[in-house]
Amino acid sequence: MSQKLFVSAQEVAEKAGVSRSAVSRTFTSGASVSPKTRQKVLDAADALGYHVNHLARGLMRNESGIVCLIVSEIGTPYRSALLRALTQQLQNSGKVAMLINTDRSDGSADLALRQAIRYRADASIILSGLPDKSITDLCLKNGQRLVLINRDDDREGPLKINLDDADAAARIATAFVRAGCSKLAFANSQAGTPSLMAREHGFVAAAKAMGLDVMVERFGHTGYESGRAVAQQLLTRKERPDAVFCATDLLACGFMDAARHQFSMSVPDQICVAGFDDIEQASWSSYGLTTFAQPVDMTAREAVSWLVSETAESENHTVRLHADLVWRTSIRGG
Amino acid sequence: MSQKLFVSAQEVAEKAGVSRSAVSRTFTSGASVSPKTRQKVLDAADALGYHVNHLARGLMRNESGIVCLIVSEIGTPYRSALLRALTQQLQNSGKVAMLINTDRSDGSADLALRQAIRYRADASIILSGLPDKSITDLCLKNGQRLVLINRDDDREGPLKINLDDADAAARIATAFVRAGCSKLAFANSQAGTPSLMAREHGFVAAAKAMGLDVMVERFGHTGYESGRAVAQQLLTRKERPDAVFCATDLLACGFMDAARHQFSMSVPDQICVAGFDDIEQASWSSYGLTTFAQPVDMTAREAVSWLVSETAESENHTVRLHADLVWRTSIRGG
DNA sequence: ATCGCTTTTGCAAGCGTGTGCAAATGCTGC
DNA sequence: GCAGCATTTGCACACGCTTGCAAAAGCGAT
Structure with missing residues (x-):
């Protein structure tokens, strides 16, 4: 020593x-x-x-320079991409990221926010989990700023960054119809996240507006395996769908693989597939997935610039970002 | 306010x-x-x-409870998986992770370690980049512990966690030969990381020991696109290889996709492919990649348990972990 | 009640920094 | 040289916590 x-x-x-x-x-x-x-x-x-010594400096200034990132499923392509963008932006602004993994327990978002408070983080960015109201109140009361990404709820005070999920879902529905599809399906996980449900409801509503029904299946977590499982359910039906919108790209990849290798179907000839997130794998030539691009860089920029701005606290701040449709080869035509 | x-x-x-x-x-x-x-x-x-207030506590105790994770290419499957495991383990041990992204500049590992020092981190885990000797010395002198993952160098003091890269490479070489292959190739990036080079040299040496030459190609970063580029180089040769060992799974995925979709080759009938890391995509049925599994959980456990142990500072500590070969369908036979 | 012992409690001195305030210093123009 | 002013510097306190030390309190036995 x-x-x-x-x-x-x-x-x-x-x-x-x-x-x-x-x-x-x-x-x-x-x-x-x-x-x-x-x-x-x-x-x-x-x-x-x-x-x-930033510990001492933080103690004096009552401002630590730390921003907490509260995130689950870090290993997932979309989450890790967002993480990358966020840390990048934070460092650009002279802040430093404290990473908290909430994979395990259910109340872990609360524990995480407690940790954030202990280290007097200037702000927390929540990518997953819905923290308890009492905790978020505590954060806000202590002057800590809060950003909720893709998990809109009705709390007052935090910045909420969301996507036009429902609108995107409607766009893809018309794209399917324009491609000549009529037997629509939606593949979801059982996670029930607001954004996932918004995609589902938006898709179903848009289809209904065009006089079409939608077969909806939900299974497990939001991953590749769930995509396979949903394929199992959808493709063994009496009447198979000819177009399926998957709530995430991972689901879509799993679905496509099952459709092709297990059910020997051709994408997009026999079935059209679309996803959401535009993870890197969507562009791989085995998939060529048509999907909506999450604006991760824009999201990170919005979040961080709000965090460091002098004049936040603007009452009920919500940012709604647009998800561009990235057209590839998993839908006919185009 | x-x-x-x-x-x-x-x-x-x-x-x-x-x-x-x-x-x-x-x-x-x-x-x-x-x-x-x-x-x-x-x-x-x-x-x-x-x-x-952990800032004040850290100030008094001279022990902040913070561990810095210094990492580039966070969005990459292997890196993010390791990140997940590390944060998990750290939290289990009552530590908290400070995440530092070194994607941008070259001296950024140094900057990152400086940040670690400013926050009086108890330790730093380096997943990327080779920090300058003067900085690591500074860390060590101040009682900060250091873990280097997969980037062995000759520094004294830090814990180094490595894999048996060369041995693994030798094992896959014999597997190729046993599958009837004789025209071996190695696909690498130009990153030149020690572990990547160890795989290359191990593979070439093992092949030579069996009287075989190896076509070696290197290109760009360690990603999917590089795999495609290397395929371009290898598969337009007069004599195509019939087996290729890719330094990482991402390279392998890119290589396979190019081989199949661009050169209309069949894997594994016309060409056998192996990778390294065992990222999630390797198990996707579009790839079924035979590969070596990085023991991420074990790595994280080793790193963290050493960090929190009372009695570290054991002079020249190196841990060499074993990478298991995960056999799938990208090599004939098995 | 007194003694001896263990446990609990309060005091006060730090830890390394930022910053208001007043003293000191530098500079400009006579 | 000196007055007038802007700038720089040092002192000392504060931030919220831990912890050694000694006083106080509890407690069982005499």
């Missing part, structure tokens, strides 16, 4: 022959310090290997 | 009618406090919504 401990501003001050305030001001942007002493301090700091 | 600020131990103490020390001890495990006062404190804390 070297146990040398970290070098403090005090030591730098002594080495540079100035007061401790001077070194503090040198590392505080916008503080008044002469160029001469500034240089002396910087030299001494460099020689000693000094780094401002 | 409510600006109510956080509630402090002082306020809890007053409400509970005890001293500030008492409430501090209540939240410090292993401190001496009578059950009666403890209860009074807990009640008061709950009523006021008190949470220990």
Whole structure:
């Protein structure tokens, strides 16, 4: 154990022959310090290997620079892409991300937010799980900002970033019909997330408006295996669908693989498939999945720019982003 | 702006009618406090919504509870899977993960480690990039622990977790030969990571030992597109390979897709393919990729258990983990 | 009640930083 | 040289917590 401990501003001050305030001001942007002493301090700091202690700074300023990312299923393509974009943006804004994994228990979003409070995070971004109202209230009351991505609820205070899920669903429904399909199906998971349900309801409603019924199947989590399972259910029916909209790309990939390899169907000749998210795999030539692109970069930018803005707290802020349809080869025509 | 600020131990103490020390001890495990006062404190804390300030605690204890994860290409299947496992394990051990994205610049690993130092992280886990020696020295000197995953270098002090890459490469070489292949190829990226190069050299050496040459191609980053590009190079040769070992699964997926859809080749009949990592997509039925499974859970467990152990600092610690061969359908026979 | 012992409790001194305030310093124009 | 002003500097307090130390309290036995 070297146990040398970290070098403090005090030591730098002594080495540079100035007061401790001077070194503090040198590392505080916008503080008044002469160029001469500034240089002396910087030299001494460099020689000693000094780094401002952000714990202490956060304690004083009552602003830690930490932003909590609360997320489950980190290994999933869409989630990890969003994570990438968010950390990138946060670092651009001088913030640092604290990552909290809520895969395990159900109340884990609450535990996570508690952790965020303990470290006095300036803000939390929630990508999964619906935290308890009492906790979010606590966050907000303590001046912590909150961003909810794709999980709109009726709370007051947090920024909510959503997509035009229902509208997108309607667009794909007409695309299916235009491609000559008439036996529509929707493949969903049992997760029941607001955005997933919005896609389902939007799709069913749009179909109904065109005088068509929709076969809806839901299964398990929002993953590849569930897509296969739903295919099992849909493709063993008396009347097979000729177009299926999957709530996520992972479901779509699973569905396509099952349709092709297990039921020997051709996509898109015998069945058209569409997904949602535009994960990387959707563009792989084995799939060529027509899908809606989640605007991850835009989402991250919106979230972070709101977090760091001086003048947030604007009462009931909601951002609704647009999901572009990326046309590939899993739907006829185009 | 409510600006109510956080509630402090002082306020809890007053409400509970005890001293500030008492409430501090209540939240410090292993401190001496009578059950009666403890209860009074807990009640008061709950009523006021008190949470220990980990910034201040870290300042006092000289131990923040923060572990930095330094990682690039977060959106990648293997990386995100490892990230998931690591955060899980860290939380199990009462630590919290600070995520640092090093996608952009080259010296960004250094910047990241600086950030880790500023927040007085107890440890850093490096999944990407080779930090400068001066920085790692600084980390170690300040009692910060360091874990390097799959990027062995000769530094003294950090824990290094590696795989038996070369051995795995040799195993797959013999598997290819046993499947009747004789025109071997290796598909790599230009990243030149130690583990990637170990796979390449191991494969070439094993082939040479069996009297076979290997066509080696390298291209771009370690992703799907590179796999396609390498396929372009390998499959337009006068003599096509009949077996190719790809340094990662993403490369393998890209290679397979190009081989099948662009060159109309059949896998595994005309060409056998193997990968490395065992990402989720490898098991998708469009690929059925035979590959080596990275022991992500084991890796995470090793890393974290070493970090939290009392007695680390054991001079030159290296862990070499085994990668199991997962046999699927991209190689004949089996 | 007194003693000896263990447990609990409060005091106060830090941890490393930011910042208001007043003193000190530098600069400009006579 | 000096007055007038802007800028820089140091002091000292505060932030919220932990913890060594000594005083206080509990407790059982004499």
